[in-house]
Amino acid sequence: MSTPSSWPLPPESIRFVLPRQMVSKLATHPLSEQLYPLGIGYYQLARGHEMRREQHDDFLLIYCLEGSGRVEYGTDRKRRIIRAGDLLVLPRGTPHHYWTDQRDPWSIYWIHFDGALSQAFIDQLALDPGSPLLPLGIHSRLVSDFEALLDTRQARHHLASYLHSANQLRQLMTHIALLRPLARQQQEESLDLEKIHSLMQARLHEQIDVDTLAAAVSLSKYHFIKKYKALTGTTPINHFIQLKIERACHLLDVTNKGIKEIAWAVGYEDAYYFSRIFRKMMGISPSQYRAIRLGRSSYVG
Template sequence: MRLTEDSKIKIKEGFVGQKMIVLPPNIRKTFTGNPLLSAFYLTDIGFYPKASHHERERKTGAHEYILLYCVDGEGEIHINHQYYRIKPNTFLIIPRETAHRYKSSATNPWSIYWAHFRGTNAEAIYNRFLDDGQIQVREVPYDETRIKLFEQLFSVLDYSFNIKELEIVNINLQHFIASLVYYKQINPVTFDTDSASLSIAFMKKNIDKKIKMETLADHLGISISHYIRVFKQKTGSSPINYFNLLKIQQSCQYLYFTDRSVKEISVALGFDDQYYFSRLFSKLIGLSPLNYRKKHRK
């Protein structure tokens, strides 16, 4: 669906069930001297359900970054003559000071959560949103917890503009946006389906076993030489060294949280030789297992 010249109806606000708060200028001025707010703060926030005929154009852009998160329906966004289609469970961040235009579908109007935000951290989060420096529509599964977080911060704002309320709202908004921007990093198993990532998941499930290189390669159905090559490209390490590192990381948990002996821990992690385990631990951690336990349990 493209924008058409004969689209005459433009509704910026006024949808049944809408929520919208615009922070007044005198409130925004207080943010610059507050260490919890100066790096990231919102200026406007809202939710437009079934926003039929919703359209907005800013020929010189906005002073803030603009998040548009769609949970229903669809629409389109134009940024510097580039066209982006937004649909359920997708979002996009419009850069500040950049000409743009967006519009809800006439036949399937969108329901969007939106926010305008500024600050040095805002710029950093926007840069994390980009894909190799390019704007993209990002897709994330619907999460009721994320929606409840938005509703909560909106309720706090609706109640008060006191400084503590503004602080928690901006902290929660940053968390809300990060849950979108960093979704892949928060849920790596969902996205990492390459051979190395699948192998790492297999290692973690079999952390208590002694596994040969042949078994790791056979699990993926590829040759050993190809397996070693793709694994090292992904991790910078050989598969066996990486597997041993995972075991040592797990042993740190055992040393810290349990009273198991070093021998018991080495056996639980598939090491036949307790002394080999201790040497490997010292090499990777810089302390012997017993010294690690003594130091960190203090």
């Protein structure tokens, strides 16, 4: 695998490199040998982030969620500007140098991957000749795909979980190919909900206020709340809480983490407050939800 960036990781960001032993198993397993992840990450407002590789021995995707940056690529050192909504695609063997704009630092998802069909999946994206960028726009479902892959870091040494992540990578690649023909269509909505929901998805592990969401779409707080409610029938914070609880349900389903750990993972420092919010949204406590999942209880009591 190409060496990941050594950029100092702040608390809001994630860098996960799969264990070498697990990569060896994925490279030879019939369910993953065609396409499998090597490393996954999310860097939030990554001021100072920069990476240069003369030798690139795997495949790399970088999805820019906000901010901007630059990339220099190929033997002729062509340059491109990377903006929010752009996907940077760097196939094996492509020398490159990318960096964030210091005045407008980017937030990005990235994934290194390999496998016998990696190039075929890249070809399916139909990149424009001479450019490594796909201007996809901001899509909350695509953000969810990256977040699902980030869950791989919870797997520890369970092969089944890594096989699942390999097939989630297939889903992500085919999802991108599906979005590609629609990438240049103009937004018809008066409010860019995809941008807002993508920002929410990326920050489920922390708190976010309405001012931040309104600023992301260049609206005042008042007009943002009014437009958002007109389009969705709810407030942005209520939707954000709903996303947090959905995420908590997922973690209750697929991990053995304690309630306090799960509360922390979705941005609540107080486990009791988290449990009250969970009960309000779901009608049952987190412990009851897990008991139902384990077959120790039922919804009808």
